[in-house]
Amino acid sequence: MSQSSSRVDRAPILVLGGGIGGMSFAILASRAGWPVHVVEADPNWRVYGAGITVTGPTYRAFRSLGILDDLKAQGYHVTEGGRICIPNGTPVADLQDRPIQPDLPVSGGIMRPDLHTLLSRLTREAGVRVSLGLTATEWTDQGDRVEARFSDGSTGTYDFVVAADGAFSKARSFLFPDAPRPAYTGQYCWRVVAKRPPEIDRSHFFVGAPVTCGLVPVSQDLMYLWLLENVPEMRRVDEATAYQRLAALLAPFSGPVGAVRDALNADSWVNVRPLEAVLLPRDKWFKGRSILIGDASHATTPHLASGAGIAVEDALVLVEELQRHADVPAAFQAFTDRRFERCRLVVESSVAIGKAQQDHVSPETMGAMMAKAQAALLADI
Template identity: 45%
Template sequence: MNHQQILIIGGGIGGLTSAIALRRDGHAVTVIERDPTWSVYGVGIIQQSNVLRAAQTLGILDGYLAAGVGFDAVEIFIPSGQKVARVPGHPVAPGLPTNLGIGRPALHKLLGDTTIAAGADVRLGVTAEAIDDTGDAVKVAFSDGTTGTYDLVIAADGVYSATRAMILPEAEKPEYTGQAVWRYNFARPADLDALQVYNGRTGVGLVPISDSLMYMYATTPEPDNPRYPTEGLAALMRAKLAGTAPAIQALAEQITDDEGVVYRPLEGMLVRGPWHKGRVVLLGDAVHATTPHLGQGAGMAIEDSVVLAEEIARADNPEAAFTAFRARRFERCRYIVEKSLEICHGQIGKGPPIDNALATAEMFAVVSQPI
């Protein structure tokens, strides 16, 4: 399957890393993204050692390291604020950090610029309205009135994937967990050299994302899945942090900008059946959306991109490539989805409490294995 015409639906992390991998292999790639502004929210993201390995494979490691800040441990605190563990990561190569904190806008710019420089055609404000797999090609009708014919279609269109609904209507759907996450940026203290995780019913993390910046995430029980207006979000986030460790409560006083608060209900989903139909395949959150408790959602999508490109390169037909792709990815993604959900449920009383230090150490060991 050399020199394929490939459509990628979704211009986020999974879609862009797929485009980079497939252009590297000489395929003609078109990326469509529904958001005409191609924007992301302004807080950060954790990329662990397995993601840096994938970035190295994709040829973008230097850009990753320049855009973020590396660190080599996770520190665990109990609700009182006492530190109980410092968990080292598993480096994948000498000289590389085991974790990288990076701002989402910086990561988006790196991936977007690399995708365009690689020669992919990126079309913004466009969706796939109809997908017709004829057996030897896929005909796609777009929302702007145009059409296209492709050898393969890769859908990286997120947890609410419209493509999944089209091709696998009986597949699992996202389920709300009963918890939500709040995020906010702060000035980074000079001595913050690790991801700091505070256990409790309200779980909190502090993540360095540049020499001068860090972000806080806080997971809170939200049993009724409320949708809060932007106005008042800062005061509400401060209130949600009442009763947390003293250091976190002190930071909370700096949460004053409603527009700077990012609030998201947490949902999980794992498609246990096929991840493809014919010449159309799904990856990332479209088939294995995870809560952020192990920091591996984006990492799993990026690994998907590397593995899918490898299987397309070695297979004789789409069925073989897509079947092999899922076989290589399913157990690893299942582990991340299920273990993250266990931590979530433990925090809100829907399951037994999980020891974050043990869970983090186990996760590092698992994802350091080859993909």
């Protein structure tokens, strides 16, 4: 009997969380022959957010997942670098980026709900069992299996647990009560979706104003605006008046950014959140037959646009190591050894870039910091 066929006779893998990392792992593990059960707390399996920027390394990960063509068709992609502009929209420089591999875009974007819809469809098509409106309240490691109890009172027996339940992971708190939690990094990120004018044919970055912002195409018709605001301490943002605050922050801009600002009104859906990050130490990535992946172990800020990418990479590497090792904890250790430094690079570099923005370092210094981190991420996983 082949290894993949023998997996079908084993207890299923329990995946906690139906986000990008959890779905990516579930798809790959199911394709490799494992039975998989995903439990997701949201009964409607919704996703919030505006657009998501996709970098070359993230496209590479999505290609390994088998969704590159779908991603390109549903989103927006370019084969050239971004454009630097001054606040009035006048271009001052084009970034001379090149594809990291001949068949990959340099960068692009997609609406986060569209990516979620794509991944959730592929998850179900892969034969994954999905339970919505359900959480695991506790589970016990029996050495060769895991016994889990759920919020509806039901129980189940599983081969092992993959926790991909986000930056504020309940699984992390359950496994490691003393683990660090996400810490505020001093900035808020604002996002809003707008109609894409023809001239926004790639990512545009606007510099020289008190705040930094950008425009990212996410489809033939849409783009999203992002803005980073330095805020020393976390504060509550009133959703009803968020559009007015964003308009005030965009006051120094004209051109395409000014057009987005002028279109803001009470019906505009403005996404704003404090930027928080956490990197768990190596010895808290897994425990026995339970492992944390994605934001549950390494939540980052968006400065390198790599959070989704490294979550998909986690899924790819974890399935590879599970196929190489018959012993589950040995596979988890191999995964941790492969992933820790790369994820640390993303988290620590992103936080450092945000700190540099708060300290108003020179554009040359900022550019060098970003270029160094981006060059390191070109290495394959």
